[in-house]
Amino acid sequence: xxxxxxxxxxxxxxxxxxxxxxxxxxxxxxxxxxxxxxxxxxxxxxxxxxxxxxxxxxxxxxxxxxxxxxxxxxxxxxxxxxxxxxxxxxxxxxxxxxxxxxxxxxxxxxxxxxxxxxxxxxxxxxxxxxxxxxxxxxxxxxxxxxxxxxxxxxxxxxxxxxxxxxxxxxxxxxxxxxxxxxxxxxxxxxxxxxxxxxxxxxxxxxxxxxxxxxxxxxxxxxxxxxxxxxxxxxxxxxxxxxxxxxxxxxxxxxxxx
Amino acid sequence: xxxxxxxxxxxxxxxxxxxxxxxxxxxxxxxxxxxxxxxxxxxxxxxxxxxxxxxxxxxxxxxxxxxxxxxxxxxxxxxxxxxxxxxxxxxxxxxxxxxxxxxxxxxxxxxxxxxxxxxxxxxxxxxxxxxxxxxxxxxxxxxxxxxxxxxxxxxxxxxxxxxxxxxxxxxxxxxxxxxxxxxxxxxxxxxxxxxxxxxxxxxxxxxxxxxxxxxxxxxxxxxxxxxxxxxxxxxxxxxxxxxxxxxxxxxxxxxxx
Amino acid sequence: xxxxxxxxxxxxxxxxxxxxxxxxxxxxxxxxxxxxxxxxxxxxxxxxxxxxxxxxxxxxxxxxxxxxxxxxxxxxxxxxxxxxxxxxxxxxxxxxxxxxxxxxxxxxxxxxxxxxxxxxxxxxxxxxxxxxxxxxxxxxxxxxxxxxxxxxxxxxxxxxxxxxxxxxxxxxxxxxxxxxxxxxxxxxxxxxxxxxxxxxxxxxxxxxxxxxxxxxxxxxxxxxxxxxxxxxxxxxxxxxxxxxxxxxxxxxxxxxx
Numbered sequence: 001x002x003x004x005x006x007x008x009x010x011x012x013x014x015x016x017x018x019x020x021x022x023x024x025x026x027x028x029x030x031x032x033x034x035x036x037x038x039x040x041x042x043x044x045x046x047x048x049x050x051x052x053x054x055x056x057x058x059x060x061x062x063x064x065x066x067x068x069x070x071x072x073x074x075x076x077x078x079x080x081x082x083x084x085x086x087x088x089x090x091x092x093x094x095x096x097x098x099x100x101x102x103x104x105x106x107x108x109x110x111x112x113x114x115x116x117x118x119x120x121x122x123x124x125x126x127x128x129x130x131x132x133x134x135x136x137x138x139x140x141x142x143x144x145x146x147x148x149x150x151x152x153x154x155x156x157x158x159x160x161x162x163x164x165x166x167x168x169x170x171x172x173x174x175x176x177x178x179x180x181x182x183x184x185x186x187x188x189x190x191x192x193x194x195x196x197x198x199x200x201x202x203x204x205x206x207x208x209x210x211x212x213x214x215x216x217x218x219x220x221x222x223x224x225x226x227x228x229x230x231x232x233x234x235x236x237x238x239x240x241x242x243x244x245x246x247x248x249x250x251x252x253x254x255x256x257x
Numbered sequence: 258x259x260x261x262x263x264x265x266x267x268x269x270x271x272x273x274x275x276x277x278x279x280x281x282x283x284x285x286x287x288x289x290x291x292x293x294x295x296x297x298x299x300x301x302x303x304x305x306x307x308x309x310x311x312x313x314x315x316x317x318x319x320x321x322x323x324x325x326x327x328x329x330x331x332x333x334x335x336x337x338x339x340x341x342x343x344x345x346x347x348x349x350x351x352x353x354x355x356x357x358x359x360x361x362x363x364x365x366x367x368x369x370x371x372x373x374x375x376x377x378x379x380x381x382x383x384x385x386x387x388x389x390x391x392x393x394x395x396x397x398x399x400x401x402x403x404x405x406x407x408x409x410x411x412x413x414x415x416x417x418x419x420x421x422x423x424x425x426x427x428x429x430x431x432x433x434x435x436x437x438x439x440x441x442x443x444x445x446x447x448x449x450x451x452x453x454x455x456x457x458x459x460x461x462x463x464x465x466x467x468x469x470x471x472x473x474x475x476x477x478x479x480x481x482x483x484x485x486x487x488x489x490x491x492x493x494x495x496x497x498x499x500x501x502x503x504x505x506x507x508x509x510x511x512x513x514x
Numbered sequence: 515x516x517x518x519x520x521x522x523x524x525x526x527x528x529x530x531x532x533x534x535x536x537x538x539x540x541x542x543x544x545x546x547x548x549x550x551x552x553x554x555x556x557x558x559x560x561x562x563x564x565x566x567x568x569x570x571x572x573x574x575x576x577x578x579x580x581x582x583x584x585x586x587x588x589x590x591x592x593x594x595x596x597x598x599x600x601x602x603x604x605x606x607x608x609x610x611x612x613x614x615x616x617x618x619x620x621x622x623x624x625x626x627x628x629x630x631x632x633x634x635x636x637x638x639x640x641x642x643x644x645x646x647x648x649x650x651x652x653x654x655x656x657x658x659x660x661x662x663x664x665x666x667x668x669x670x671x672x673x674x675x676x677x678x679x680x681x682x683x684x685x686x687x688x689x690x691x692x693x694x695x696x697x698x699x700x701x702x703x704x705x706x707x708x709x710x711x712x713x714x715x716x717x718x719x720x721x722x723x724x725x726x727x728x729x730x731x732x733x734x735x736x737x738x739x740x741x742x743x744x745x746x747x748x749x750x751x752x753x754x755x756x757x758x759x760x761x762x763x764x765x766x767x768x769x770x771x
Contacts, residue, residue, distance in 0.1 A: 006542055008535065014299075014434035015272075015529075016307075018314035018485075021265065021296035025318025028263055028294070032320055036294060037542070037550060039535035042528075045435050046494070050530075057532035061539025061641070063546055074494060077469030122469035123491075124484035127318070177528035178559050212591030212636035227638035228532075234637075237560070237588060271556075271691035272529075273564075275571035275742075278522065278553035282575025285520055285551070289577055293551060302692050303751070331751060334726030379726035380748075381741035384575070 004065045004138040007034045010055050012043040012072045023131045030135035046074035048099050053174050056102020057228055064089035069134045071126040072099050082114040082129045084146045091137045093130040098156035112147040159184050168254040179239025183252045185231035193257015196223040261322045261395040264291045267312050269300040269329045280388045287392035303331035305356050310431050313359020314485055321346035326391045328383040329356050339371040339386045341403045348394045350387040355413035369404040416441050425511040436496025440509045442488035450514015453480040518579045518652040521548045524569050526557040526586045537645045544649035560588035562613050567688050570616020571742055578603035583648045585640040586613050596628040596643045598660045605651045607644045612670035626661040673698050682768045693753025697766045699745035707771015710737040
């Protein structure tokens with residue numbers, strides 16, 4: 001019986017409808033002593049990959065025992081499973097559609113399948129399946145009490161890094177509010193003297209690798225190890241996504257110096 | 258003396274100004290032990306009907322005793338009254354402009370009129386009238402201690418369902434973030450074999466009634482009983498508002514099979 | 515050892531990335547009993563002046579002892595200092611870039627410089643410097659325990675009010691969600707009979723001063739003492755910024771009657 005004082009919420013519900021409020025009300029009705037913590041409700045509608053990325057960075061900063069509700073669920077109403085999971089002492093409730101991929105990539109997961117009550121709305125499992133399960137976990141239910149163990153989970157196709165000679169080639173995995181391009185290139189791909197290349201042959205940019213913004217003049221492109229531990233491409237006091245015309249999925253190449 | 262641990266907030270203040278923070282600060286200064294729960298601050302400016310709809314769905318999910326502050330208040334500074342109310346064990350503070358219409362439609366309400374302090378800002382009763390009243394209710398004040406009982410409240414003109422032969426005719430009452438059209442057609446208007454019709458004669462769409470998204474192919478229109486208990490019109494993996502060119506207020510007809 | 519139950523958050527992180535969640539997780543890991551209160555995460559990217567304005571209005575509404583984290587930090591990664599401060603019993607953590615200007619203008623400040631750990635991300639001091647400092651203050655650390663006292667702080671150039679004969683001339687200091695123009699003209703600049711003038715010679719508007727919206731017909735311009743104690747210009751049921759084509763920094767003149 002491990003009780004959590006904290007339940008985090010990550011959804012694609014936006015903040016103009018009643019959906020976030022309904023989920024919060026259901027959790028607080030069953031677990032009135034938890035603190036609800038909004039991670040985000042602004043995942044683009046149905047963007048499971050973005051949900052996985054954001055949750056994958058945020059969850060590990062919370063204390064052990066925290067319960068994380070992650071509902072980006074374009075398949076609600078299809079036979080996709082509803083899950084509860086335990087990873088490194090944290091608990092999760094989410095649809096089985098890959099939104100937990102980044103969490104599952106971090107450590108071993110114990111996972112159970114949540115039953116869907118007969119009277120649950122067919123289009124709002126956030127309120128009728130995941131919120132009650134989050135409240136049960138927060139109030140001390142064991143994972144195994146919520147449903148039968150399951151395997152063979154849905155994972156998003158991982159964005160893989162490959163090598164081409166001495167080059168390391170990855171992708172943009174996220175574009176943040178500041179227009180910074182977060183890649184999956186590991187820090188050791190950009191040792192001293194390396195440059196980062198993006199764009200097609202005719203419009204290729206070679207971007208110097210530095211420590212941070214301050215190493216280049218305002219308006220200049222720069223690559224550095226970002227706060228998530230991978231290579232990021234930014235423009236000091238500007239937007240790299242706009243300057244480079246790149247979005248998630250774009251190829252990024254690290255070339256040793 | 259019933260104390261509430263939870264105060265929910267619904268406003269049209271947006272989230273880029275100081276207004277939400279000022280309201281939160283006033284409540285926590287007077288009631289430091291409550292948990293503030295954001296329902297939404299993204300009601301369109303002055304859209305009392307949207308505020309009423311969203312609150313009307315969310316409030317009942319919270320535990321009894323919860324205090325709900327609802328400030329969509331385009332008439333602030335006019336002689337419109339300020340209210341506190343008790344409905345089914347929940348407490349509310351809101352302007353007397355119809356933003357509580359959906360709450361009042363649910364159950365009997367006891368309502369009092371809140372005095373406006375002489376030094377209250379003429380344009381920010383959220384901070385100077387409603388937040389202090391919410392804090393008093395949360396810390397155990399009886400409703401009657403806040404002001405004199407009043408009746409003759411402002412109600413939004415209800416969107417009514419009518420019949421035409423065997424057809425049931427209602428309206429779109431809300432368009433959500435996913436472009437789904439929420440109507441006021443009751444579930445029993447779409448028994449087996451019924452279709453839902455929208456649009457003018459030349460562009461009329463007949464939409465099949467199903468159980469959920471999964472019953473139609475991606476990109477197809479479908480009508481089903483939504484999570485609020487009424488008929489909704491959606492496009493699987495798409496936006497019904499864009500496909501149909503419809504907005505709040507559009508007429509929707511259920512025709513038996 | 516003064517413990518705070520409340521930590522407020524003001525950032526320009528937006529709400530679609532992991533950054534807000536990471537900051538919240540770090541604080542709750544070190545101070546699990548605090549209530550996190552979102553002031554706003556929607557300050558425009560890098561808009562230090564807007565951050566200062568919003569914080570300057572909101573902080574004083576919270577109870578004494580509250581810890582306020584304010585991270586609008588375009589200079590992260592440059593040698594700008596990281597600060598913790600105490601003002602009128604409240605505590606603050608923020609970069610030394612002027613985002614605390616409106617707070618510092620209100621009362622005496624004791625200020626210390628926060629050390630930056632060697633392993634802190636160069637681009638995310640919100641998570642690695644300010645969140646841990648906020649948690650330490652919330653759990654009872656004395657300000658002086660966080661770093662050495664410093665002076666010579668960065669202040670935004672104040673927007674000054676000047677006089678020209680009997681006229682008082684100020685500026686628009688903020689445009690809010692409703693399109694209302696908040697100025698720095700003090701209340702005593704608009705005594706009985708005064709008018710407020712905006713715009714260039716050919717397009718000058720003379721706006722009547724009234725008590726509130728209700729004193730003019732819908733669609734009309736009106737000036738009044740706003741909820742922050744200074745003159746505001748609004749359009750009843752409309753947007754003054756759009757009607758007048760004015761933005762932050764525009765000159766505003768009060769002419770006695």
